[in-house]
Amino acid sequence: MSGTPDRSRSIAGRVAIVTGAASGMGRATALLLASEGARVAITDLDLAACEAVAAEAGPNAKAFALDVSDGEAIKAVVADIAAQFGGIDILINNAGISAFCPLDADDYDDIWHRAVAILLTGHQRMVRAALPWLRQSDAPRIVNIASTEGLGATPGDTPYVAAKTGVTGLTRGLAVDLGKEGITVNCICPGPIHTGMTDKVAEADKLVFAKRRTALRRYGEPEEVAHITLSLVLPAASYITGAVIPVDGGLTARNA
Template sequence: MANPPYQELSRSIAGKTALITGAARGMGRATAHLFAREGANVMVTDLNPEGAEKVAEEIRAAGCSAVDASELDVADPQAIKAIVAATVERFGGLDILINNAGFVRIAHPSEPEYEEIWRDSLNIMLTAHQRLIRASLPHLQQSQDGGRIVNISSTEGYGATPQNGPYAVAKHGVIGLTRAMAVDLGRDGITCNAICPGAIETPIHSVIPPEEKARFAKRRVPLRRYGLPEEVAHMTLSLCLPAASYITGEAILVDGGWRIKNG
């Protein structure tokens, strides 16, 4: 029997529309830049509207005009509905959702602020994800090559570090949400995956002295360095390509080998 003809699969997101949360800095900013350079329409959103607009200006200065920016508090259900509607009105549809917004606040369970941090962590880094997915769903269902959802989890989704319980619980939940949505949305051709970054050079890690980061990387990371936000952004892009249409429900580590060494 003759082999079937080779099927050429598209590796382009040109003309697709992406909504990215938490995009004023770090991995969200890198993802916005990369997607715009790849020809996508990009809605840059963040709790900090000035930061979001600054990123949009950077992208325009790089020669990409199909970009807009907006303030978004992902803890506000009405704001979520409004930003999805605004994105669709601005660009004519919505094909890609990147749930990236998050924060870290350290506390021991015995401290009084733990309850507040717990509430905010689950609301911003888990409940908001499902709200954004559900608000985007009617538009993702209409995407020509199948909608794409990428949720940003963490290596904390596989373990926990001291005094970081609410964050770890939220990131574990993101992996569970990703798997559940992959099962529920597969019949619509929508893929839902998670990315679990390890130690990445983002503003969250900027408070750590460079010598401590270098010591950690040499001891715990096989590649012996922190990762770049752009390295996470490229994995995000890979999961959003039309050619990635048979990958769903996965939680992909971008951690320089941290988990295989410390697992």
């Protein structure tokens, strides 16, 4: 690319796709982008849940059912979104599942393959499907949501750890491949966040973990992750790519 990059801090009118947007960090991100004036495609497995988020986001949001483990569905839905919105500027790969599984579990292989399909393969498929429209944008942005499990490991969590570590590597590889086209690709690694995945953890246990492991001594909120995502998709964020950013309350900084 040549010329002076756009220094705007506005995403008004930009078209954004958010996967896994029916709840948690995806929902918070979709609502924040919509509040900033973006036109948002809210995607998830549950169309009714997506429609509820779209109604909350306002008239510039639309709901789309999407299973990111289905490659053909990705191609069809992304093309439909681009047709309805007139292009794509921003892609947020947020869809995820929990994949905790001990090595000797009978269903380990099944969980491994599902984790990789949704948490890693789905990301690259979404990117490749959206590329024709991202290449037409004057401020194309991709943000992949990984995890601090991609920077370290919790016992018994190898399928999730492997997939999320793959997301950090995929991010760097995509940043290098797409940098010459001005497409930025960055990765956020959330730490302990209040989401549907962590709802099953008792509040007392969350408190103990947060005080023991994080510098801020608390779990984070989905909106705190969403605001970092917003910062990365601004037109002005034109010289940051290939970054892997922990949003973890200081979990990865703290030794004891």
